[in-house]
Amino acid sequence: MYDPVVLADVAAHQAVWEAEVRQRLAGAPAAACRTQSGLPLKPVYTPADVARLDYATDLGFPGAFPFTRGVRATGYHTKEWTRRQVVGIGTAEETNARLRYLFAQGQTGFSVCGMGYANYDSDAEHAEGFVGRGGVWIDTLADIETLFDGIDMRAVTINQIGSSIPVFAMLLALAEGRGIPWEALRGTIQNWVEPGGQGPARRGNGAVDILEFCTQRMPRWNSASISVRNTRDQGCTAPQEVAFGCFQGAYTLAAAIARGLDAGQVATRLSFFLSAENDFLEEVAKYRAMRRLWARLVRERFGVTDPRACMLRFHVQTSALALTRQQPLNNVVRSSLHALAAALGGAQSMSVNSFDEVLATPTRAAATLSLRTQQIVACETGVTKVVDPLGGAFCIEALTDQIEVAARDLLATLEALPDRDAFARMQELTREEAYRRQRAIDAGELAVVGVNCFGDAADEGDGAPRIEPLRYEPGWRDKQIRRLEAARRARDAGRAAAARARLARAYEARENIVPAMLQAVQAYLSIGEIARVREAALGEPFRPTTWNFGR
Amino acid sequence: MDERERIEAATARWAQALAGAKPLAPEALPCGIPVEPLYTPADVEGGYLERLGVPGEYPFTRGVYPTMYRGRPWTIRQYAGFGTAEESNRRYRYLLEHGQTGLSVALDLPTQCGYDSDDPMAEAEVGRVGVAIDTLRDMEILFDGLPLDRVSTSFTINGTAAILLAMYVAVAEAQGVAPARIAGTIQNDILKEYVARGTWIFPVEPSLRLIADTIEFCAERLPRFNPISIAGAHFRDAGGTAVQEAAYTLADAFAYVETVRARGIEVDRFAPQLSFFFYTYTDVFEEVAKYRAMRRLWARVMRDRFGARRPESLMFRFGNVCGGHSLTREEPLNNIARVTLGALASVLGGTQSMFTAAWDEAYAIPTEESARTALRIQQILLHESGAARTIDPLAGSYYVEALTERMERAIEAELLRVDAQGGMVRAVETGWVQREIHREAYRQERERQAGTRVVVGVNRFRDKRAAPPVAMHRADPALAARQAARLDQVRRTRDGARVAQALAALREGATGKDNLMPLLLDAVRACASVGEIAGVLREVWGVFREPAVV
């Protein structure tokens, strides 16, 4: 972008300056010279640091390959990111009330956690002490009906956290009941393919079933929201987040092709779910690097040329790992910075974690403050006025390049492994990083304000911190059991039995499970009952899970 | 076709691709500068070394010091002070204990306007917006246990700045600290007081003389002390735009430089001790561009117009505050997010010292807890966000660089308008600057009421039922009486003859041309009060009459 002669001059100048700085900073802590993920970070970046980048091929224009500067040509001018605070508390009634409140306050997307995480019902022994914490509890379609009471499914985009197929079927059933064609539904299901399934078409793999069903029946629904956000929150680094996401994305795409689906069509409906961590500059670079890496990967690997298929569209949920129990209002500061990084990185949708999330499920006031944080970033900081406002910044472009290179190398390593080993390797790397991170915090090398520096003895005293976390209500379980019993009483027993049999046959035959599941939930079979049918049909023992049942 | 032309042609193609949709209109920054929807390398002007260079070198666009925060972090300097000296001293110790790195003293209005706590003019104001300082005794208590060779202190004081500076030097002497070792700043920027803040006392000419006296005194005796912090913050919080804030502040600075030079003092002798102070609001890019543009402009004007040669004279060093009018009374915890974003912009803009306001500022003086959260904003930025690990990290952004150029030109254009009024002193005396700012404040208020300028929780996204926060700071009703009693006690125990002699010498000096600082030092050492000293100067110089401004 600059004349080579000028660049040489700049480089020479920078070298002199760096030597001087090195001398002045002799003895400064080495940690300051790296990003949070451990990438080398120079004290200053100049045009000499981005000389090898070519504007047209490496950056290009928003809305055009390789999408480094954003997937939409018009950026936030024509559509701001969706405000999609995660909600999930108590039974469907409590969550519905919270959702309606937030919609009235300016929330624009639906995102509920807890739906179908467990493979047992609220009246099971396992559910004692669990119902309504860490998300909403769903037993039957009746709960989903309550959850959406007063909410227009066509007016909001729906994000299903967790990839429970029974819950997905309940959403379809509810739409059908309301006379809304599935083609009209806009939303996302958290879904990605993992090893498993019969034959090359992976029959019996629920994740592929969802891909297939959505691709054929739901043109406006994102059939795969590939979540690496939770992996990041388990401790992995920014380049790992990018590499793992691209690995899972490519794996999912390959599985869809093996099932006979069109790569371009599936890729167009694939999206990502990413984190936003503390290192502001690194995070902005991360989103840009991942857009470029993904676009190149889809085009080079899968030969897809439709630009929409090469676009990395993503939702961000800000980090929870970075939040602290100590001095909880400090978390508002952290989340604000995370949200700004996500906006500068070009997120399509966002959820900002609440300051009291480390104490309990957020109170209504805390959830509203998170929504306000998004609104302040959107309306008061000016980030929506210019597309990719940090594009060209020497530091950001250099980091973008570094992250892309590091992630590409790691991706190659993962892809050289057998499938199951690759998935295990990602988990192993993540745990190593989490441990390294905790050791660094304990040693004071990674500063966490209020925890290993700037603590306050008063925090551990009586009455501090002076905030009121939400109290868990043990009565939610009794209420939920009553709801479940009422649904069982009200259902047509014959229809339920037929649906159960039909579901068992579908599992045994390794059919696409979604149609049979739809009938099962429409007959008001509960998630626990469905899980037992599945185990019996596949000959698997009952193993309780509280996370992502039914993939 | 060279690279620039190729990119321009591609940009045109990109814009055409949008034609199906509505063409994107340029939006505007809060200051009115329009911004394009997209910036590319074709928008970057000028050579890198000429326009940006490396940190610590002319034109200092990328920062005034070569190592910036890698060498030394900005000073965390929370503005604090209320009630009596004892209470404020406790708050300073609390803040220092929690990691604050510099002090910033808020003074009550009687002290700022030159009245004692027992003066009828001081009624209902003693210790309200800041700490009450009457005599050296109060100042000693204020800094009790705070060694002045180890902390740096900023005083937001203008009309009586010279008196407070004299007291600070006297406290240092009493602590056994050589004046040459004390560090800090007095605001001492009277021109903006006439326009926006209102704690002026004397007419313009003697006020400028007093400022020149302190500048000269510091150049000779207090090499680590900034005798002036030319403050645009108040133009901004009175409703001025970022461009006005920058332009009028620079205009004030040039006026001070000319005043001191007129005494025959070489610019390089005092310019290194000039510093600045601004508001940072939440529009991140406007703020970053403002600071980068001001650095470049200052360096150029000091070099080319005033012939400064020492690099230190060309370095635009500034502190800033985040808060003020960017905060809201409604849903006050939202202010934590706002201050955080402003603070990030300040760091990306290269600040030397920062005050982050507490979220309850619109209600009351911060509680210990809200003050602590405000402090933590800076610590999280410094230690967790990584934004300070590399210098001027937004440099090279097509948008930020284009905006910096644009901002610099807009500030220059506004400076020319000031020149057309006959310079800043004249523009202040005639009320021109006041009118310009009032007009802008009115325009912004209209925009807020119309909802075209969105303020979250106020004119959009507001839950009217949301409860106001709890746990506010409560003022102490017995305060004024306590402070008056102490003043009375000092008056009864001090050497009356020595006071009378010092004040008489000051009266004499005020009519002449010699530097008043030695006489002020004598007076404060004798425990003459702020009101007594200001009273003598008022007798000799009279008071400023505010121009009628509509």
Added chain:
Amino acid sequence: MRVLLVQDSTGHSTGYHVVARGLRDAGHEVILGGALLPREIARLAGEEGAEAIGYRIMDAAPAILVGRLVAELGRAGLADVPVIVGGIVSDEDRPRLAALGVAGVFQPGATLESIGAFFGGLAAARERRDAGSRR
């Protein structure tokens, strides 16, 4: 010492795995039990001869689950196996856990060293007690 590490649920287990590795590096023998019901925890503790149980409970109302675990341990004759709770515990739940006989509570922000040292203390106390009973 032989530490059985279990959790209440399968998600959000960053801390669980970090603590497991921290205890191992502090010289303890760690058995990863995963997500189990209280009665399953008690059974596994007996089968494995656990000398302490580290119970990760994500949030909400830990006393419900810990109360059930303590009762199950009593029934299994393992009342002397100390239970240590890790996770988000509200101030008002702390006395409840203490009343149930929980030996220690570790919340977010605890260092690995403090956790390792706490288990080390338990091991030392156990050795002293064993030595005393042998005498």
